[in-house]
Amino acid sequence: MGIHLFLWLLSVTTSCLGSTNVFNDKRELQSKFFNEDWMMSIPDTTPLSAITIPGTHESLSLYGGPLVCQVWTLENQLSVGLRFFDIHAGIWIWTQKYLYIRDRYWMFSQGKKVDEVLECIAKFLEVHKSETVLMMVTLHGLYKDTAKELWATLVDTYKNIMLTSNSVPNMEQARGKIVLLQSHNGPSGGAQVQSSPFFKNNELISHKVDTMELRLDVCKSHFVLTDMETKRFRIKSQKNLARRVNQQIYNVVLQSKKSSASQGCLGVFGMIFPGAELIKAMTLLRPCDCGGAGTPEATPEPTPEPAPTNTRTSTWTNTRTNTRTSTWTNTWTNTWTNTRTNTWTNTWTNT
Structure with missing residues (x-):
């Protein structure tokens, strides 16, 4: 591949790759697609930002007609291998004692409390101790100060398994933990996030991306996030968008797999209606080579001082x-x- 990873706006359709499952809008998840412990083989010294991590945009927007972004429950998303979750929550009236999940436009309740979300993730990590979960929380509503207070209480409740530092942990530090990412309208705390160099306005950028630039991006002290942009009241268009963009993401994954210099240097993805095979392909990429940061190095033996004669x-x-x-x-x-x-x-x- 030389020193460049070539990214195209390919004019291929999903049929070009046969039955590749890059898009899914069916609620059922077959057990053959379970991928619950894929992080187990990642070396402990690997920076979390150097791993290609599949995730979902508006992860819990399962209801709301034209605003639906996902069909799998949180439990199924965890089981299929998704490890990044984009959470939108807040309170509707000031007397509410809990943060509730809603869509990003704050129109449809999803019938779930943030407490329940954290409890579900905590139970998953208790069983699958090799894994970690990235979470980005955006707060909505008119009572954001109260919402921040409620969130702070939850952080304190789950402080033993939640990392809120602004630095990127390595795999050993993150196993069995929830890693909070910073959000523009979110609570304080969390690791820093940079926008992806791959996509703009849901289009794959049609130019070369230098592999050294890719490696520097994901090996720095922040995460690189590719997050899809959805449109209000356009459910049909959103599914068409997911089919097209998910196919392009899959093409990027295939190109990365062929590159010895930049394999795995893709960062975090927040997708809508992702398919199981697309998720699997991402998890099979080896971590980005950050100059040996992802490979344990043998500790050199100290040179003994010459014994006196x-x-x-x-x-x-x-x-x-x-x-x-x-x-x-x-x-x-x-x-x-x-x-x-x-x-x-x-x-x-x-x-």
Whole structure:
């Protein structure tokens, strides 16, 4: 591939790849598509931002006619391998004691509390300890200060499994944890996020992207997010949008897989109506090579200091009389050198 990853606006249709499942609008998820522990093989030292992570845009907008963005429940999204979730929540009236999930336009309730979302994710991570979940929370409504207070209470409740630092953790630090990402209208805290270099206005950018630039983007101290943009009251158009953009994302994944220099340097994706095979293809990419950050390095053995050399010469004469046999004089010289391996030489003469 040289030093560039080539990205096209390809004029291919879904039929070009046969039955590739890049789009899904069916609520049922067959168990053959479960992909619950795909992060297990990722080295502990890998920065989380250097992993291609599939996720969903408006992850829990399951109801609302033209504003529907997903069909799988949160449980099914976790089971199929999705690990990034875009959550929109708030309170409708000031007397509410819980944050409720709604669509991004704040029109349709999804009948679920944020408490329930966090509990569901926590239960999943308790069983699948090798995994991590990225979460971006956007707060809506007229009472955002109250919403922020309610969110702060939830963070404190789940503080043992929630990372809110603005830095990117590595895989070891993130396993079994929820990693909060910063949102423009979200609560404080969370890792920094940069917009994707791949798409603009839901179109694949038709130019070369330097592989070094890609690697620098995802290996820095922030996440790179490709997030789809949906249109209000255009459900048919949204599904057509998902078919087209998901196909383009799949093409990018295939191109990345062929590149030895930039495989896996794609970042995080927030998709609508993603298909199981598209998700699987993303999880099979190896992490981006951040100059060895994703591969444990052998710790070099320290170079031992040279052992002191001791040279000593001793000369003495022993005279002893043995009345049973004879009288003899035993004279010898003992000279040795003491090094790390303790070798020495002895010379002597007997008379």
